[in-house]
Amino acid sequence: MNQTGEPALDGVHWAHFPHQADMGVRGVGPTLAAAFEQAALAMTAVVTDPASVAPAMAVDIDCEAPDDELLLVDWLNALILEMAARNMLFSRFEVGLDGHHLHAIAWGESLDIEKHQPAVEIKGATYTELKVVRDESGQWHAQCVVDV
Amino acid sequence: MNLTQLKQVSDVEWRIAPFGKMRVPAMIYADQALISEMDDKVFEQITNVATLPGIVQAAYAMPDAHWGYGFPIGGVAAFDADAGGVVSAGGVGFDISCGVRTLHTGLKAADIAPLKQRLADRLFTHIPAGVGSTGLLRLDADEMDAMLRGGARWAVEHGYGSEADLDRIEEHGCMAGAEPNRVSEHAKRRQRDEIGTLGSGNHYLELQEIVEIYDTKAADRFRLRQDEVVVSIHCGSRGLGHQIGTEFLKEMVIAAPGYGIELPDRELACAPIHSPVGQAYLGAMRAAVNCALANRQVITHLARKVFADIVPGTHLSLIYDVSHNTCKEEWHTVDGQTRRLYVHRKGATRAFGPGHPSLPGELRDIGQPVLIGGSMGTASYILVGTEEGTSRAFSSACHGAGRSMSRHQATRQWHGRALVDELASQGILIRSPSLRGVAEEAPGAYKDVSAVVEAADRAGLARKVAKLKPLVCIKG
Numbered sequence: 214m215n216q217t218g219e220p221a222l223d224g225v226h227w228a229h230f231p232h233q234a235d236m237g238v239r240g241v242g243p244t245l246a247a248a249f250e251q252a253a254l255a256m257t258a259v260v261t262d263p264a265s266v267a268p269a270m271a272v273d274i275d276c277e278a279p280d281d282e283l284l285l286v287d288w289l290n291a292l293i294l295e296m297a298a299r300n301m302l303f304s305r306f307e308v309g310l311d312g313h314h315l316h317a318i319a320w321g322e323s324l325d326i327e328k329h330q331p332a333v334e335i336k337g338a339t340y341t342e343l344k345v346v347r348d349e350s351g352q353w354h355a356q357c358v359v360d361v
Numbered sequence: 362m363n364l365t366q367l368k369q370v371s372d373v374e375w376r377i378a379p380f381g382k383m384r385v386p387a388m389i390y391a392d393q394a395l396i397s398e399m400d401d402k403v404f405e406q407i408t409n410v411a412t413l414p415g416i417v418q419a420a421y422a423m424p425d426a427h428w429g430y431g432f433p434i435g436g437v438a439a440f441d442a443d444a445g446g447v448v449s450a451g452g453v454g455f456d457i458s459c460g461v462r463t464l465h466t467g468l469k470a471a472d473i474a475p476l477k478q479r480l481a482d483r484l485f486t487h488i489p490a491g492v493g494s495t496g497l498l499r500l501d502a503d504e505m506d507a508m509l510r511g512g513a514r515w516a517v518e519h520g521y522g523s524e525a526d527l528d529r530i531e532e533h534g535c536m537a538g539a540e541p542n543r544v545s546e547h548a549k550r551r552q553r554d555e556i557g558t559l560g561s562g563n564h565y566l567e568l569q570e571i572v573e574i575y576d577t578k579a580a581d582r583f584r585l586r587q588d589e590v591v592v593s594i595h596c597g598s599r600g601l602g603h604q605i606g607t608e609f610l611k612e613m614v615i616a617a618p619g620y621g622i623e624l625p626d627r628e629l630a631c632a633p634i635h636s637p638v639g640q641a642y643l644g645a646m647r648a649a650v651n652c653a654l655a656n657r658q659v660i661t662h663l664a665r666k667v668f669a670d671i672v673p674g675t676h677l678s679l680i681y682d683v684s685h686n687t688c689k690e691e692w693h694t695v696d697g698q699t700r701r702l703y704v705h706r707k708g709a710t711r712a713f714g715p716g717h718p719s720l721p722g723e724l725r726d727i728g729q730p731v732l733i734g735g736s737m738g739t740a741s742y743i744l745v746g747t748e749e750g751t752s753r754a755f756s757s758a759c760h761g762a763g764r765s766m767s768r769h770q771a772t773r774q775w776h777g778r779a780l781v782d783e784l785a786s787q788g789i790l791i792r793s794p795s796l797r798g799v800a801e802e803a804p805g806a807y808k809d810v811s812a813v814v815e816a817a818d819r820a821g822l823a824r825k826v827a828k829l830k831p832l833v834c835i836k837g
Binding site for chain 1: 400402427428429430434455491492493495547550551553603604606607610611614615626627628630764765766767768769770795796797798837
């Protein structure tokens with residue numbers, strides 16, 4: 214299992230970072246929306262190899278929060294809800310941001326135990342190690358720990 | 362943990378005097394080795410808990426304490442509603458009412474040795490475990506609400522187990538004050554077909570052999586006999602509890618400033634017990650407790666069916682069922698005064714001593730069974746609540762080993778298949794839908810549960826009664 218997505222030319226990538234009992238997910242990209250998309254990919258990678266998930270079906274997601282950090286947690290939690298309630302995994306994301314309102318489309322497919330070999334179920338995204346920041350080079354970093 | 366800020370009270374008790382905004386001291390129960398290995402985050406988190414409004418006596422950390430969300434896992438704190446006390450969604454955690462129940466089989470380990478493979482395979486086939494598994498029940502809106510109000514009692518009324526089971530469950534199997542209308546449609550949607558499923562992560566169903574008895578009187582009363590086999594189930598309130606935790610954490614973070622609460626850490630999100638948000642959370646959280654109790658009751662029914670098929674005539678009777686992620690209203694004596702408190706136990710087990718009125722008649726004079734889950738391949742323990750525990754940490758004890766290593770580290774160190782083979786060579790059969798999940802849950806990634814239990818025993822939180830060794834583990 215990859216623990217980081219290969220950085221693309223524009224620096225877009227995701228990563229996991231360790232937490233004693235759970236797992237940290239981080240997305241990096243040139244825009245806040247791109248960082249949110251990558252963080253979502255990192256979350257899928259906690260469960261399975263994102264490359265094994267076909268982007269066959271689209272699901273709309275909307276959420277809103279008072280600031281960028283709470284919005285990241287809300288976004289990941291909205292995905293966790295869709296994963297659990299629809300029994301799906303997602304591998305492609307398109308995030309649109311309008312202030313602190315997020316509209317996104319997530320593409321994925323139904324969970325297939327044989328194909329996806331899911332390691333663990335995610336209970337929720339948390340405020341632990343929660344950071345949404347822009348670094349000196351202009352890249353956005355969006356991260357938090359997910360409870361598994 | 363840096364020990365310089367701690368005052369050692371005894372070989373298993375450490376005190377942190379109030380500093381900064383702490384309203385009460387913090388106490389950590391652990392021996393020198395356990396506390397030295399404890400993450401500094403436990404210090405930070407338990408002292409943060411001590412700053413919350415209305416906290417009574419002290420903030421406590423159990424011997425298995427480790428870095429959690431807001432509260433350390435293994436944290437205990439009690440609040441007085443009339444003194445501005447709060448209820449904290451982070452102080453209960455995402456897996457509301459996660460807990461352990463243990464059942465007698467009445468069978469000797471030697472009796473089931475030839476049947477072990479079959480039992481393992483059948484339990485694995487019949488008990489839904491792992492990501493995306495669904496139960497046999499699909500609840501419509503009315504049944505969902507009935508389940509959230511009724512808990513294990515609802516399950517028994519639907520033919521899953523008997524009235525006798527309810528006597529051996531905290532709150533008699535049904536948490537009062539549950540308000541299904543406080544549970545969001547999202548949470549209910551997540552739960553529709555999850556009743557009777559183990560979940561994943563560190564959740565399991567195990568067959569365990571009683572390998573050592575420490576306290577013959579309590580063991581007799583719990584009917585624990587050397588070499589006999591018990592069934593233990595560790596799981597919680599599934600998606601419903603997770604969703605309630607998620608939603609109220611956010612609601613409390615946003616509401617806290619309006620209540621004049623300054624949060625040292627957003628995960629400590631809380632609201633006054635006497636507030637609309639606090640009351641809504643309590644109603645929803647209690648519904649989630651019932652969900653967990655119903656869930657363990659339905660899984661028990663499935664395990665009983667498997668045993669009845671393979672070893673006809675076996676009856677799996679319940680020893681006890683404990684929840685270790687809760688906030689419960691209890692009466693405790695503080696400085697000679699009996700007060701009604703809201704006791705948060707995050708990764709801590711209630712451990713009522715002898716004479717407690719909530720214990721069933723046949724256990725009342727001996728104390729409550731305290732069930733401590735191990736990790737796959739390591740021992741589990743049964744303890745008993747003590748008289749002195751009432752003055753320790755509001756009658757609370759540890760809940761398990763606690764991780765010592767992250768999931769990443771574990772997957773780098775172990776491979777699922779090799780681990781399954783190695784445990785099989787030790788006579789422990791593992792069945793799991795995910796080999797990566799098995800590697801992440803490697804026994805070596807956890808602290809030494811025996812050391813944790815020893816410290817809890819020496820600190821008087823609860824007394825050791827019996828040690829259990831796993832024979833079969835169905836891993837979520």
